Each structure stands twice: as C-alpha cells, then as structure tokens.
Amino acid sequence: MSVENAKIDFKRFRETMEASSEIGRVKDTGLYRLALSDKDKEMRDLFRKWMEEAGLEVRIDDVGTMYGRRAGKEDLPPVLIGSHLDTQPYGGRYDGVIGVLMALEAIRTMNDYNIETRRPIEIVNFTNEEGARFEPPMMASGLLAGEFTKEFVHSRKDAEGLEFGEELGRIGYRGTEENRIKDIHSFVEVHIEQGPRLEKEGRDIGIVRGIQGVSWFEVTVQGKSNHAGSTPMHLRKDPMMAAARLISDLEELALEESVLMTIGKISASPGAVNVIPETVNFSIDVRSEDDEERNGFIRLLEERVGAIASLKNVDIDVDHTWTSPVTHFNSDVLEVISSKSESLGYSTLDIVSGAGHDARYINDIAPTAMIFAPSVGGISHDIAELTLDAYLEKCGTLLFEVVRELADRDEIAFDQEG
Amino acid sequence: MSVENAKIDFKRFRETMEASSEIGRVKDTGLYRLALSDKDKEMRDLFRKWMEEAGLEVRIDDVGTMYGRRAGKEDLPPVLIGSHLDTQPYGGRYDGVIGVLMALEAIRTMNDYNIETRRPIEIVNFTNEEGARFEPPMMASGLLAGEFTKEFVHSRKDAEGLEFGEELGRIGYRGTEENRIKDIHSFVEVHIEQGPRLEKEGRDIGIVRGIQGVSWFEVTVQGKSNHAGSTPMHLRKDPMMAAARLISDLEELALEESVLMTIGKISASPGAVNVIPETVNFSIDVRSEDDEERNGFIRLLEERVGAIASLKNVDIDVDHTWTSPVTHFNSDVLEVISSKSESLGYSTLDIVSGAGHDARYINDIAPTAMIFAPSVGGISHDIAELTLDAYLEKCGTLLFEVVRELADRDEIAFDQEG
Known part of the structure; x- marks a missing residue:
C-alpha cells in the first residue's frame, strides 16, 4: 500500500x-x-x-x-x-x-x-x-x-x-x-x-x-388569568392574544429585514383549556450574515414589543439571553x-x-x-x-x-x- | 334555640x-x-x-x-x-x-x-x-x-x-x-x-x-421542522407563524361576533430554541349565551383555518372535542x-x-x-x-x-x- x-x-x-x-x-x-x-x-x-x-x-x-x-x-x-x-x-x-x-x-x-x-x-x-x-x-x-x-x-x-x-x-x-x-x-x-x-x-x-450571527431571547408576556367564561374579550389582559399578535408582527418584520427568525418554544401558564393564561413564554432566535442587519432587526423588535404591550394592556419582558456575532x-x-x-x-x-x-x-x-x-x-x-x-x-x-x-x-x- | x-x-x-x-x-x-x-x-x-x-x-x-x-x-x-x-x-x-x-x-x-x-x-x-x-x-x-x-x-x-x-x-x-x-x-x-x-x-x-354554551377544540398545525439558520423565511412551512396568525385572526373574529374565545394551552414540538417546529398544538374554548352565535362563530373559524393553512402552506387539523349547549x-x-x-x-x-x-x-x-x-x-x-x-x-x-x-x-x- x-x-x-x-x-x-x-x-x-x-x-x-x-x-x-x-x-x-x-x-x-x-x-x-x-x-x-x-x-x-x-x-x-x-x-x-x-x-x-x-x-x-x-x-x-x-x-x-x-x-x-x-x-x-x-x-x-x-x-x-x-x-x-x-x-x-x-x-x-x-x-x-x-x-x-x-x-x-x-x-x-x-x-x-x-x-x-x-x-x-x-x-x-x-x-x-x-x-x-x-x-x-x-x-x-x-x-x-x-x-x-x-x-x-x-x-x-x-x-x-x-x-x-x-x-x-x-x-x-x-x-x-x-x-x-x-x-x-x-x-x-x-x-x-x-x-x-x-x-x-x-x-x-x-x-x-x-x-451567521445569532441572538437568542426569552420573552415573557404577563397578563391576567381568569376563567374563560367570564371577562368580556375587550376587557381581558390576555397574554396569548398579545403573544400571537407580536409573533405575527415580528414575522412580517423579519421578512422585510431579510433576517431569519424562529420561535421554537412556547408555553402558556397555568395551561388549562378553560383558563385565560396568566403568562405566555416563548423563545426568539434571530440570525443574519450581517451583524448590522441583525442588530437593526433587534431594535425594531424592541419597538414592536413596546407597541404591543401598550395595545394589548400586558407586560412584556424580553430577556436577551445569548448573542454570537x-x-x-x-x-x-x-x-x-x-x-x-x-x-x-x-x-x-x-x-x-x-x-x-x-x-x-x-x-x-x-x-x-x-x-x-x-x-x-x-x-x-x-x-x-x-x-x-x-x-x-x-x-x-x-x-x-x-x-x-x-x-x-x-x-x-x-x-x-x- | x-x-x-x-x-x-x-x-x-x-x-x-x-x-x-x-x-x-x-x-x-x-x-x-x-x-x-x-x-x-x-x-x-x-x-x-x-x-x-x-x-x-x-x-x-x-x-x-x-x-x-x-x-x-x-x-x-x-x-x-x-x-x-x-x-x-x-x-x-x-x-x-x-x-x-x-x-x-x-x-x-x-x-x-x-x-x-x-x-x-x-x-x-x-x-x-x-x-x-x-x-x-x-x-x-x-x-x-x-x-x-x-x-x-x-x-x-x-x-x-x-x-x-x-x-x-x-x-x-x-x-x-x-x-x-x-x-x-x-x-x-x-x-x-x-x-x-x-x-x-x-x-x-x-x-x-x-x-353559556361551550365548544372545545384541539388544533394541530403541522409544518416542516428544520434548523433555525437554514431555510429562508419565505420558503418555510412554519407551523408557529401559521398558529400565531390564526390566533390573531380568530381574536378579531371573536370580538366582531361577540363570543368569548380563549386559548389556554399551546405547545411546539420538538421544542428547541434553534429548531423550526414540526407541529404546534393549541386549544380553543368558545362560549356564548346564544347557541346560534356560537355555531356561527365556529363556521367562520373553520373557514379561517382553511384560509390560513393555504396561505401559510401548512396542514391544520381542528378536532372538535366537546360541546355543551x-x-x-x-x-x-x-x-x-x-x-x-x-x-x-x-x-x-x-x-x-x-x-x-x-x-x-x-x-x-x-x-x-x-x-x-x-x-x-x-x-x-x-x-x-x-x-x-x-x-x-x-x-x-x-x-x-x-x-x-x-x-x-x-x-x-x-x-x-x-
């Protein structure tokens, strides 16, 4: 050989x-x-x-x-x-x-x-x-x-x-x-x-x-839990509706800004069919080949979070857990x-x-x-x-x-x- | 006494x-x-x-x-x-x-x-x-x-x-x-x-x-899992984005139709920060004092599900698990x-x-x-x-x-x- x-x-x-x-x-x-x-x-x-x-x-x-x-x-x-x-x-x-x-x-x-x-x-x-x-x-x-x-x-x-x-x-x-x-x-x-x-x-x-550069976030949307049959929809502080709207808005934003965004994890607490959640937690993964684009998206993300929190009458906490340029x-x-x-x-x-x-x-x-x-x-x-x-x-x-x-x-x- | x-x-x-x-x-x-x-x-x-x-x-x-x-x-x-x-x-x-x-x-x-x-x-x-x-x-x-x-x-x-x-x-x-x-x-x-x-x-x-009358549903949104850093956003079959859009749309519909709608449970599988989910599951609870109003909302809900499945290129299965008039x-x-x-x-x-x-x-x-x-x-x-x-x-x-x-x-x- x-x-x-x-x-x-x-x-x-x-x-x-x-x-x-x-x-x-x-x-x-x-x-x-x-x-x-x-x-x-x-x-x-x-x-x-x-x-x-x-x-x-x-x-x-x-x-x-x-x-x-x-x-x-x-x-x-x-x-x-x-x-x-x-x-x-x-x-x-x-x-x-x-x-x-x-x-x-x-x-x-x-x-x-x-x-x-x-x-x-x-x-x-x-x-x-x-x-x-x-x-x-x-x-x-x-x-x-x-x-x-x-x-x-x-x-x-x-x-x-x-x-x-x-x-x-x-x-x-x-x-x-x-x-x-x-x-x-x-x-x-x-x-x-x-x-x-x-x-x-x-x-x-x-x-x-x-x-690509990557940033990870853990988002906590805090509302007010209650029974599904009581509070009228427009008087609720429903973290699920806020989360859904936020995720939809961020998807549009990610498409516009040409970054990759993924929501891989989500959960609602207490987590019963007939209970308006008190909190909804989800992850965000943002990626780009360009650090400036990724950081620009993150600034827009934070603005959108503020707008949705105010619109939906909930508290939204965004914890930036990890970044790799x-x-x-x-x-x-x-x-x-x-x-x-x-x-x-x-x-x-x-x-x-x-x-x-x-x-x-x-x-x-x-x-x-x-x-x-x-x-x-x-x-x-x-x-x-x-x-x-x-x-x-x-x-x-x-x-x-x-x-x-x-x-x-x-x-x-x-x-x-x- | x-x-x-x-x-x-x-x-x-x-x-x-x-x-x-x-x-x-x-x-x-x-x-x-x-x-x-x-x-x-x-x-x-x-x-x-x-x-x-x-x-x-x-x-x-x-x-x-x-x-x-x-x-x-x-x-x-x-x-x-x-x-x-x-x-x-x-x-x-x-x-x-x-x-x-x-x-x-x-x-x-x-x-x-x-x-x-x-x-x-x-x-x-x-x-x-x-x-x-x-x-x-x-x-x-x-x-x-x-x-x-x-x-x-x-x-x-x-x-x-x-x-x-x-x-x-x-x-x-x-x-x-x-x-x-x-x-x-x-x-x-x-x-x-x-x-x-x-x-x-x-x-x-x-x-x-x-x-009130109540109907419960279990929704399964089936997409295609992949790594968060690969597939471009517009080519994904992302069940999370479909679920978020559907929940947002249904909230608007519930407000218009004067029924109460609650999403108390949600989960994504496999459930990792950097993985596009393969499936997203959530519950829907719909209530009304009027059975006709509730049934009318359910018909609109089913139409909306079809529209979102087609728009977002995913399969959506809605299982009607329970109704109480x-x-x-x-x-x-x-x-x-x-x-x-x-x-x-x-x-x-x-x-x-x-x-x-x-x-x-x-x-x-x-x-x-x-x-x-x-x-x-x-x-x-x-x-x-x-x-x-x-x-x-x-x-x-x-x-x-x-x-x-x-x-x-x-x-x-x-x-x-x-």
Missing part, C-alpha cells in the same frame, strides 16, 4: 456510523441522544473504546469533552479535528456525528498506512454542542475560548432541574481542567449542511467561509480545503453557515474552518436527516487529505478576523 | 374553609388540588370524616363522587346540594369548594336545631369537575346524566399517561355503580361568580338562570332562591354563567339551579381568588334556607328546558 494513494476505508466508516445510529435510535432513522443522558454515556463509552483501539491517548476535560491524541514526529501544537456526538430530541444520525466519526476514520487510515505526521493530531467530541438539554449550546468549545467559566457550565440546569456538573459526574465523564486542549495549530470540523444549497446546486462539498474562518485553512478539493476533483460551493458550531468558538483561539456535506432536502435536526454515501465518502476522504496536509505544516498566521 | 330563627354557625364554616385551604396550599392563598391527586385524597378523607361526624350515611360511587345522606321523615327522592373539592393548577380556595362546605354547614345547622325535613338531603362532592387533570371537565355529573359511560371516564388519561380508573383505585375512592344517586328531587349548587358583575353592581347574591335552569327552584333571598333582605342579580358547572349536567335529569357568591375583581381559577366573609355568610344562610324549603316540598315539575 503506497502512502501516496492512501484511501479511507469507507466500509469501516459505514459500520462505525451504523453502530452510532443504534445508540438512542428513535422512529427507525432518528437519534434522541441528549447531552449527558444515558444514551450519550453509551455512545461515549463506545467512542472511547474505538479511540483506544486506534492507539490514541484518551483525555477527558472538566466539562466532559473527549480528546484522542495521535503523537507527531515533533512535539508541536496539534491539528484538531472532530465535532460532537450529542443530538437534538428526535434529531438525525448525521449532523455533527459524521464530523467525529470521520475524524476517527482519518486516524484509522493513517494507522493502516503507517503514516507519520510532523505534528500530533487530536480528535475531539465536544460536550453539549446542541444546547437542547442544557442551554446555551456549544458550552464546551465556548469554555475553551474563555466565553464561559467552568462554574457557569457546571451550574446549567435542564428542564427537570438537573445540573450539568452532577449529570457529568453521574455518567462518569467529569475529567480535569488540565486535560483541556491548549495550543491548537488548526481546527477543522466536518458537519452536514443543515440547508438545501449544496443539494440544489449539485455540489459535493461545502467550504464554510463563516457562520458573525464568524469569519481562517483563510489559510480554507485554502488547504479548497486546494485538496480541487486535486480530488470534487465540486465545491462557498457557504456561510446559518447554524452555530463548535468551530465558531475555536475560531477565536486558533486557525479554524469547516467542511459541509450535502443533506437531502436540507433537512437537519430531524429524524428524516440523510446524507448519501457518495457524499460521506468524498467528505471523509477530503478530511483525511486536509488533516495530513495541515499536520505537516508550519504555524499558520492567526488573526481573530480570519 | 328556636327552629324559626335557626342560623348557620359562620365561625364553624370559616374554620372548615381554613382546614380545606391548607390541603394543597400554594403561594399562601392558592390551592393546587388536582382531581385524584394525593392532595385530593387528603381532602376527601377529611370531608368523609366531617360527614360521618355530622351523622351522614356516606357513599362513594364508581367514579369517586362522594355523597352524604341525611334521612328525611319520608322515603322520597332527596334534595341534593354541593359542588366539587378539586381545583385548577394554582387555583383558588373558594371556587366550588364553598358549594361543598356550605352544604356541609347546612346539614350541621340542621343537626344543631334538630330540624327534621320531609325529604332526605344529600350533600355531594363531584369528582373531577375542573377537567384540569383529566379532560373533559364535569365527568362525574356527566356520567349521572348519561353523557359519558363509566368506561369512558375510567379510561381518561392525564398528561403523564396515568388513567383515571387506576388513579381512583390508588387513592381508595373507587366505589360502586349502585352508589350513584338516582332520583333527585332538586339540586342546588353554590359557587363563586368567576366574573366581576356582582361586585361591580354591589349585589349580595347571583341567581344563576343558566349557563346553553343551559336553562329550573324556574321553580329559581323561584325558591329568589323568594328566600327577598325574605332575608339580600340584593340579587340574575346571571348567565360563563363557566360550566356540574349543575349543567344534573339539570338534564332533575330540577336544578345555582347560587353565585361575589368574587373580588371577578378573579377565579387563580391564587388571588377571594370572596369576602360577609358574602360567604349570606350565601351560606341562603343555601340553608333554600334546602330547608325544598326538602319539605312536593315533587317539582321537571322539563329539560327548565
């Missing part, structure tokens, strides 16, 4: 994917593998076993992020590759999972061919990328970037009031702060697109230039991905990701870029998620070539604006 | 209220005493003890409704008085509870004065009037009226999937079908107003002529309440109840009417619920006088249209 013609073992990768797809499987093709759940533990245990079998030195840091290190010829900062193994509720099998398992396959392929690299390579499974169980998302990479403290992360609670730190201990993945990765030469994350563009334009590979990835790492795609003969498309990723935080501390695989119909965070084998194979091959190249490189100029 | 000047013992009634107000107490002044919960069992056990201490013969029927019988001089159909001891989540202390405890106080007062009545008197605590834990509401009185079967009632499930029949057995209140009350001479239910009219007009007593109470029973109010010197107001009550179903099988006590600010189903002592005393006195009168009467002409 010649090192020049080294190829990933796609059959082996497929088998690895299938093993992962059984852990937390729902409705045949879905995964329900929330961070720090029993299923997450089961997946972590298997991933650790795979890493050990591949000869990697395994470390767990203080928020449960898993690293597997393959030594280099020189003791230099490593190339980092990987993503996350947790999923949304009723999420898909591909998402970030392919990013971790392709990283593992790249290592296995290097072992097959006895490839030695100048720099060490580390593969990574970041804890709680999704933020579906513990908010906010991407807490583990955010910790590495200094965005969150360990105390903040450990004290996050899920909907049942269970604490992140305790759940981490319960599943046996509370490691140490000294195990965090420190100096990173470069980071490459593979992920599915989560949008329809690659499939629509018939491209093999998405070269991810950056990530637009991310620009590193041009040198992007150039490696481009040139390797070209030499492999893959068609590519430059993309700005609508979703956040761990690469967004790692980009703050090291030269970073991402590679997207096409997702059928652009479906993601859903049991219907599907990436065809042909694209998985191309994406895995590209990652292997990119990491080989990066692991032999000198230091890359790092500039936080990429 | 002369029987002619017999008076209820208001201090004793207040103490009884206070004992009830401790069982399931939340936030100082509220009650959270859902049907067939541990707190409901605790309240039932105490109420059974009180009935036994008052010399009543206690029976439990096959859906857990509790009866306490005081014998009459003749073995005739009894006069029935009472209401329900279950509450909404974070409900109040008064609601139907006063109807049960004033019935108990009427019996205790009769015992104090050794009053014998021609007919037996039975006091009643209907199971699950609220429908907050097991839908629909008023299942126990509906069973007596032939509206629901025992099998239907027993198979109802709460939000956690627990079955009514099993929960009834668990708390020890699964009695027998033969214990159901059969022939009822007349039924009088005392309840708080659940609206502001008595307080606003400064009246002591509400004489309840009937109950307008109720007219019995004129002879109402006349007894009127004349006793007059002789006691109480100011009264004729009212049509916006809320459903067990009296609505019992009205189908026996001469029935209701008495309302004023509620401060019209608040109900809320921890802030309050009926002032002066009104509680008048209401209790009136019930005592009304039941004395009815228990000596001949049969009352019964006509289902009242």
Whole structure:
C-alpha cells in the first residue's frame, strides 16, 4: 500500500456510523441522544473504546469533552479535528456525528498506512454542542475560548432541574481542567449542511467561509388569568392574544429585514383549556450574515414589543439571553480545503453557515474552518436527516487529505478576523 | 334555640374553609388540588370524616363522587346540594369548594336545631369537575346524566399517561355503580361568580338562570421542522407563524361576533430554541349565551383555518372535542332562591354563567339551579381568588334556607328546558 494513494476505508466508516445510529435510535432513522443522558454515556463509552483501539491517548476535560491524541514526529501544537456526538430530541444520525466519526476514520487510515505526521493530531467530541438539554449550546468549545467559566457550565440546569456538573459526574465523564486542549495549530470540523444549497446546486462539498450571527431571547408576556367564561374579550389582559399578535408582527418584520427568525418554544401558564393564561413564554432566535442587519432587526423588535404591550394592556419582558456575532474562518485553512478539493476533483460551493458550531468558538483561539456535506432536502435536526454515501465518502476522504496536509505544516498566521 | 330563627354557625364554616385551604396550599392563598391527586385524597378523607361526624350515611360511587345522606321523615327522592373539592393548577380556595362546605354547614345547622325535613338531603362532592387533570371537565355529573359511560371516564388519561380508573383505585375512592344517586328531587349548587358583575353592581347574591354554551377544540398545525439558520423565511412551512396568525385572526373574529374565545394551552414540538417546529398544538374554548352565535362563530373559524393553512402552506387539523349547549335552569327552584333571598333582605342579580358547572349536567335529569357568591375583581381559577366573609355568610344562610324549603316540598315539575 503506497502512502501516496492512501484511501479511507469507507466500509469501516459505514459500520462505525451504523453502530452510532443504534445508540438512542428513535422512529427507525432518528437519534434522541441528549447531552449527558444515558444514551450519550453509551455512545461515549463506545467512542472511547474505538479511540483506544486506534492507539490514541484518551483525555477527558472538566466539562466532559473527549480528546484522542495521535503523537507527531515533533512535539508541536496539534491539528484538531472532530465535532460532537450529542443530538437534538428526535434529531438525525448525521449532523455533527459524521464530523467525529470521520475524524476517527482519518486516524484509522493513517494507522493502516503507517503514516507519520510532523505534528500530533487530536480528535475531539465536544460536550453539549446542541444546547437542547442544557442551554446555551456549544458550552464546551465556548469554555475553551474563555466565553464561559467552568462554574457557569457546571451550574446549567435542564428542564427537570438537573445540573450539568452532577449529570457529568453521574455518567462518569467529569475529567480535569488540565486535560483541556491548549495550543491548537488548526481546527477543522466536518458537519452536514443543515440547508438545501449544496443539494440544489449539485455540489459535493461545502467550504464554510463563516457562520451567521445569532441572538437568542426569552420573552415573557404577563397578563391576567381568569376563567374563560367570564371577562368580556375587550376587557381581558390576555397574554396569548398579545403573544400571537407580536409573533405575527415580528414575522412580517423579519421578512422585510431579510433576517431569519424562529420561535421554537412556547408555553402558556397555568395551561388549562378553560383558563385565560396568566403568562405566555416563548423563545426568539434571530440570525443574519450581517451583524448590522441583525442588530437593526433587534431594535425594531424592541419597538414592536413596546407597541404591543401598550395595545394589548400586558407586560412584556424580553430577556436577551445569548448573542454570537458573525464568524469569519481562517483563510489559510480554507485554502488547504479548497486546494485538496480541487486535486480530488470534487465540486465545491462557498457557504456561510446559518447554524452555530463548535468551530465558531475555536475560531477565536486558533486557525479554524469547516467542511459541509450535502443533506437531502436540507433537512437537519430531524429524524428524516440523510446524507448519501457518495457524499460521506468524498467528505471523509477530503478530511483525511486536509488533516495530513495541515499536520505537516508550519504555524499558520492567526488573526481573530480570519 | 328556636327552629324559626335557626342560623348557620359562620365561625364553624370559616374554620372548615381554613382546614380545606391548607390541603394543597400554594403561594399562601392558592390551592393546587388536582382531581385524584394525593392532595385530593387528603381532602376527601377529611370531608368523609366531617360527614360521618355530622351523622351522614356516606357513599362513594364508581367514579369517586362522594355523597352524604341525611334521612328525611319520608322515603322520597332527596334534595341534593354541593359542588366539587378539586381545583385548577394554582387555583383558588373558594371556587366550588364553598358549594361543598356550605352544604356541609347546612346539614350541621340542621343537626344543631334538630330540624327534621320531609325529604332526605344529600350533600355531594363531584369528582373531577375542573377537567384540569383529566379532560373533559364535569365527568362525574356527566356520567349521572348519561353523557359519558363509566368506561369512558375510567379510561381518561392525564398528561403523564396515568388513567383515571387506576388513579381512583390508588387513592381508595373507587366505589360502586349502585352508589350513584338516582332520583333527585332538586339540586342546588353554590359557587363563586368567576366574573366581576356582582361586585361591580354591589349585589349580595347571583341567581344563576343558566349557563353559556361551550365548544372545545384541539388544533394541530403541522409544518416542516428544520434548523433555525437554514431555510429562508419565505420558503418555510412554519407551523408557529401559521398558529400565531390564526390566533390573531380568530381574536378579531371573536370580538366582531361577540363570543368569548380563549386559548389556554399551546405547545411546539420538538421544542428547541434553534429548531423550526414540526407541529404546534393549541386549544380553543368558545362560549356564548346564544347557541346560534356560537355555531356561527365556529363556521367562520373553520373557514379561517382553511384560509390560513393555504396561505401559510401548512396542514391544520381542528378536532372538535366537546360541546355543551346553553343551559336553562329550573324556574321553580329559581323561584325558591329568589323568594328566600327577598325574605332575608339580600340584593340579587340574575346571571348567565360563563363557566360550566356540574349543575349543567344534573339539570338534564332533575330540577336544578345555582347560587353565585361575589368574587373580588371577578378573579377565579387563580391564587388571588377571594370572596369576602360577609358574602360567604349570606350565601351560606341562603343555601340553608333554600334546602330547608325544598326538602319539605312536593315533587317539582321537571322539563329539560327548565
């Protein structure tokens, strides 16, 4: 076997994917593998076993992020590759999972061919990328970037009031702060697109230039509860009617301002059919490729909130819980991905990701870029998620070539604006 | 003590209220005493003890409704008085509870004065009037009226999937079908107003002529889930935006058509901040004093649903889960309440109840009417619920006088249209 013609073992990768797809499987093709759940533990245990079998030195840091290190010829900062193994509720099998398992396959392929690299390579499974169980998302990479403290992360609670730190201990993945990765030469994350563009334009590979900016809000509309059969409609302080009007108005505004707005969560309290709610709570997610546009929308949103509160005679509290500005990835790492795609003969498309990723935080501390695989119909965070084998194979091959190249490189100029 | 000047013992009634107000107490002044919960069992056990201490013969029927019988001089159909001891989540202390405890106080007062009545008197605590834990509401009185079967009632499930029949057995209140009350001479239910009219007009007593008609719907809006950062707004099939627009439109329609409309429950699935929902579910409660107006609104509602589904590119399913037409109470029973109010010197107001009550179903099988006590600010189903002592005393006195009168009467002409 010649090192020049080294190829990933796609059959082996497929088998690895299938093993992962059984852990937390729902409705045949879905995964329900929330961070720090029993299923997450089961997946972590298997991933650790795979890493050990591949000869990697395994470390767990203080928020449960898993690293597997393959030594280099020189003791230099490593190339980092990987993503996350947790999923949304009723999420898909591909998402970030392919990013971790392709990283593992790249290592296995290097072992097959006895490839030695100048720099060490580390593969990574970041804890709680999704933020579906513990908010906010991407807490583990955010910790590495200094965005969150360990105390903040450990004290996050899920909907049942269970604490992140305790759940981490319960599943046996509370490691140490000294195990965090420190100096990173470069980071490459593979992920599915989560949008329809690659499939629509018939491209093999998405070269991810950056990530949209995001703001999250928790809105509380406070009215006056009463029995459904009493107070006349026009005398009510009905938070549901205020919320419905506000959401409708914000949709129009988002269309006008060309931002993406999503209301993913909503609830009414006390929550009985025949009771006017006292409060209605809902979330707002706002995204744009342009920070100015996003901030402009937020100003209009706040104005509209004031107008609806006054019109509907309710109190509306808007809590700005999280913001992530637009991310620009590193041009040198992007150039490696481009040139390797070209030499492999893959068609590519430059993309700005609508979703956040761990690469967004790692980009703050090291030269970073991402590679997207096409997702059928652009479906993601859903049991219907599907990436065809042909694209998985191309994406895995590209990652292997990119990491080989990066692991032999000198230091890359790092500039936080990429 | 002369029987002619017999008076209820208001201090004793207040103490009884206070004992009830401790069982399931939340936030100082509220009650959270859902049907067939541990707190409901605790309240039932105490109420059974009180009935036994008052010399009543206690029976439990096959859906857990509790009866306490005081014998009459003749073995005739009894006069029935009472209401329900279950509450909404974070409900109040008064609601139907006063109807049960004033019935108990009427019996205790009769015992104090050794009053014998021609007919037996039975006091009643209907199971699950609220429908907050097991839908629909008023299942126990509906069973007596032939509206629901025992099998239907027993198979109802709460939000956690627990079955009514099993929960009834668990708390020890699964009695027998033969214990159901059969022939009822007349039924009088005392309840708080659940609206502001008595307080606003400064009246002591509400004489309840009937109950508004009600229809319940469960709406399911089905769209297409996806990540919040991908699909452009105008290409989404977003069930939340469709639901918000529909609710806003229906509010306008309800205002135009002079019906009462309430959306008390809403949820989005899968329910994550950064995921466009796949489905949004909400309830609709529509009420009117006029069945034609309510039915006319429902026709317009169905038209609007079709229009929004088409406009927003989603599927909307509207499941009509329950309807109760307008109720007219019995004129002879109402006349007894009127004349006793007059002789006691109480100011009264004729009212049509916006809320459903067990009296609505019992009205189908026996001469029935209701008495309302004023509620401060019209608040109900809320921890802030309050009926002032002066009104509680008048209401209790009136019930005592009304039941004395009815228990000596001949049969009352019964006509289902009242």
